[in-house]
Amino acid sequence: MNRQGNPFRPGNGIMPPYLAGRESEVIWFENSLNSALFLPQNLVLSGIRGIGKTVLLRKFEEICAKKKWLFVRREFNNKLNREEEFLNALLTDIIAKTKGISLAKRLKKPVIGFSQGYEEDIEGDVISILIQKYKGPLSDRLEAILRKVYEAILEAGHNGLVLLYDEFHFLEDGKKADNFPLSLLLESFSHVQQEGLRYYLVLSGLPPLFPNLVKAKTYAERMFSVKSIGNLSKESSGKAIRLPLEKSNIIFTDELIDTIVEETQGYPYFLQFYPYYLIQNIPKKKVGLKEFNEMCPLLLKELDESFFSGRFNRASESEQRILFEMAKLGPEIKFSELREKAKIDKNYLNQILISLIEKGLIFRARRGKYKFTLPLLEKFLIRKR
Structure with a gap:
């Protein structure tokens, strides 16, 4: 049965109808953007899958826009775990985001190491030029472009640039020979931040993420605040179910809500999946523990097939x-x-x-x-x- 008006939204990075239990992280990030006007800020969001890290990044986007910070967001994977591929991705993000503020007019070839005889703009090919033609360490090239980008960002009325990078645990120094993408990132951004340039790194991923950063550069411990994102408390889990239901015509008994909270152990994805599945498959306005117990075998079968089996079968x-x-x-x-x-x-x-x-x-x-x-x-x- 397809129940229109189902308020629950299970999925990858889909914003729930009510963002329960993340008030402290949201307030912390808002305050950190204020602090970042005067003191460099960087953040690591760490947690297992299905915990709501990507949803938080999406919420952070809204906050950045409200506070006049330019932002970019990207999901990383193993393919970007090489210095040049990583630099290409990073510059693609920055250049694509800043094209609208006449950045190309600022990126003259002399700025990035070419002779003074070249004055033409380098819009579409700036990335390949930086990587292939400019001589010197990749970190020097990246710092040069970050400095020039920053001038354009400020003149356009933005406070700075926030990089919201998801699945960042995939990046690791030394995983491939002579390859240090994290060192490249940390060295370049720490240098420009020391100069007062307002770049803000928000890196999200599985728990190995922060140890990977510290292994690359020990000073990462002093660069980043770390927020471990875990399952929700019983109170927050209950709100994640009750508050969306208040805006629908469906009623869950208190006994059922308590059972869902216990079964899901407060994990945000499951707190969306369980009630969504029940509403979609039980044609009643009021749903209680009896209906849940009857539907539970099918619910678990669907959960196993859609969430667990794909990874297990690998x-x-x-x-x-x-x-x-x-x-x-x-x-x-x-x-x-x-x-x-x-x-x-x-x-x-x-x-x-x-x-x-x-x-x-x-x-x-x-x-x-x-x-x-x-x-x-x-x-x-x-x-x-």
Whole structure:
């Protein structure tokens, strides 16, 4: 059944009808933009999948626009984990965003290292010129362009530029030989920020993101504020369901809402998925625990197929076997306990875990300890087993 007016919105980065439990992060970012007028600000948003990081970035866009900060947003992936590809993406974002403020007139070839005989504008090919023809370290080239961009941004009436970068955990120094994209970013932006240029980095990703930054440059600890984005409290989870329902003609009993909060453990994606599915598939104005219990097997089947199975099926048979063993060991899995339970060679287990990290199913929480990147994945694995 397709219920028109369903207020819930499960999906990737889709703004919910009510952004529950993120008031402190929103207020903090608003205040940080005020502070950034006088003191450099940078932010890391860290958390597992389905927790609402992308939604927060979208909310930050609204705040940037309101406070007259120019902004760009991009989702990263493994393909951009090379210095030149990363620089290309970064400059593409900046140039595309600033074309409307006559930036091309400012980017004369002498500014970026060419002889004074060249005075023509370099609009469309500025990126290739910076990367291919200007001699010197990539960080020097990037700093030169950032300085010139900044002049145009201020003259156009903006306070500065905020880079809202998602899935940034994919970038890592040294993953490929002689390749240091994070060092390039941190060195260049720390230098221009020290000069008073108002650039603001907001980097979002899985928990390894901040350790990757610190590994690249230890001073990243002093450059960034870190916000760990977790599941919602019971109170906020209840509001995430109750407040949207108040604007619809659907009623959930208090008992049902409490059950959904408990079943979802306060993870934002599931707090949208569960009520959305119930409203779409139960043709009643009032829905209670009885209807939920009857519908629950189909709901979980849909959730497994749409959210979990695609990622799980990327794992090989031996990797899946390790995932099943991990599901029995709790939210944080010790390598020693997993090895004992799986009864396999230490080096072989380490190879499997590295592969599972690369496939985005787990991450290294700390030395010798691992966690799942997906919320409630252990419940899915137990159901599937």
